[in-house]
Amino acid sequence: MHTLDSRSLSVGNCFGQKFPKAGEVRYFVSAGALIPSAAKQTDGGYVIEVLPASKGAQAQQYNVAVSLKDGALTVSPEKLKIHAGEGVLWHTVDPAVAGFQVSGAGKGFRFDSASIEDDAVFTHAFGVPGKYEWTDPNGSGVGGTIEVEPVNLKRAEDRDRWFETVQKAGAIKIKGKSSSPASVKIVVGQTVFWSITESPGVAITDGRLVRRGDHDLDHDHGKGRGKHKKGNRDRD
């Protein structure tokens, strides 16, 4: 639980996606990879109605909370009506949610927290000190290091200082197949944001979760989105 893995979102993780076009987008929240993919499913899941952009209005962000109810993952709110250019951010505050993946598709548009492509964000609040080598199991080659330092709150001042610190985030930009900065240093409790644009479909994952050779394997994540072979992206 609480692992650095956009394929398995839990408390302390958020995944946000902006919706560029008007139209209906059907999405699914699942504990693992969605088979068949969202693009092939015409019913079930949840629907986001994306209206044309309203000129002059400030883009809104809509938060969707995921929780476990009667053993099944549910979202709140279930229905969303947004405007093109606005974003939806999924998260959970339910410790019972061991991990979830969000994937959806509309006409000419798709998104997936396990294969993040464009105009999206992934956040992770680091709760345990250590050195994290993050990588993309889908094989884009992006990666880096997050160094999380421990905090020892001996005095009240320490606590105040720490509360101030955790309100600041680390930031990493992934554009295409490159990312920067290569390393980020934070303290326990701080959050790191990964902003992803123009990507071939990445996941942000703790390197320890990725088996050696995973990048070369044509497994669930690799199929259709991981290998970045031309033509694969629309195979689903």
Added chain:
Amino acid sequence: MSDIIAAADQTAATTLLHDAEATLGRLSKSGGGSLGPFVANYSASVSFSGGSVDLIPPNIIQLADCNVNYSLNFSFGIDLNDFLPSFCLPQICIFGWCTPKICISWPTVTIPISFSDTLTITGDFTVSAAQVGPNWIVSITIQSVPLLQFGAGTAALLAVIAAAVTAAVVWIPFIGPFLAGLADLVIAAIGIAGLTGLLGDIITPFISGLTFTLPPLPAKMLVLPAGGPTDPEVDVTITALGAAVQASDKNELVLSASIA
């Protein structure tokens, strides 16, 4: 007058009792009890060793400084929300996105403890003999539960609990900054009284009614084994057996048997 008399002085009685302690072996039990505000489930085993014997007529064997060697495995659950302040990840905005404020719900964790120590007891035992099935049994039974002095073991166990608490929660996200005082808070909640209360609840049943037995004496005692078709086994039958501490110029544990 008895047919057979066997007597042991204090030194020999000490040896007999130490042998009886070894024969008793390791006693085990499991159950539940209070550990301060917590509920602990435990399994425990106890063995006895050592101690010096004082024979006190008419019928008391005082065993002083007998070692009670105990091993405990117990666990208790703590709801960390009772000890840690609430903590929320604040809302943070960057890249045009804002994370929601997410409050962390601390989990309930189970703290497993393994602990072994030795305490000493001094108690008065009575000696008696009775036929149980085919054997005569000489029993040396404690009269009452003496005061259990856990002493230094208590401090050692507190340290073990503190270490176990830290080890059990260190993996929990975001707990690190709050970890320093957690073990102290848990230990304070348990308190010395809570600890000795649990130890007393666990150890007392082993000592209440504690009975050492000398090697069983077959009522039908073999004298000569069978030696062939014309030499059947020869036995004598112990028809009565008495055990007492007798006073003379030196006190003795005396067993007297009648045979037929």
Added chain:
Amino acid sequence: MSLTQNFHVFAGVAESGINTFLKDLFTTRPHYLNYGSPAFVPANTVNATSVAAITFPGVPTGIQFAVSFGIPTVDLFPPDAGTLSPIPPGPNQLGLHTKVRLTVGCFTWNSDPGNDKRGQMVPIFVDLDVWALGQIVSHYFGPGTGFITFQLINVRIPGIKPEGLEAVIDCVIRMMLNALLENVQLPFHVLSAGVFQLILEQGPTIDQDQVEVWGDI
């Protein structure tokens, strides 16, 4: 005075215990008491031991005989009040009393030359009161192992005349009794009622109507 005295353990078997043991032993294995040549005891059984007849040239089938002892009783020092023994036990001694029946197969045969010797055997017997004086012999092999047994040093069968005949009979009975008493082995573990394994340091001695040993465990 303590039982253990200057030792750590004491074990004692009273005269009554010894006699109970003897009764149990000889009741279980009566062949230790009963002997006879083939005319009386054709084969060894639990009840009697077969021995060869006394060969004597010219006596057909040899001299057939039987010896049968009663279960002996011992009298440990000091002697029982009113004992009739002509040789009561002194310090560290035991007296032994039993009865013995001596039986001879009195054979009368036809001595006509050329014919097989045929005849008939008539058993005749005498019952004698036997008094003996003995001591304890210890066979100690190590802690808790070994046994004690009895050895006779004198036997008296009063009332036999002439004195020379009594001496002969006394000697024969002493030899027989000593031989059969070798089978009487009282293990050390019985002495201590099996409570402990005795390391023998003193004894066995006979005193106060009991066999006593001292030692350690």
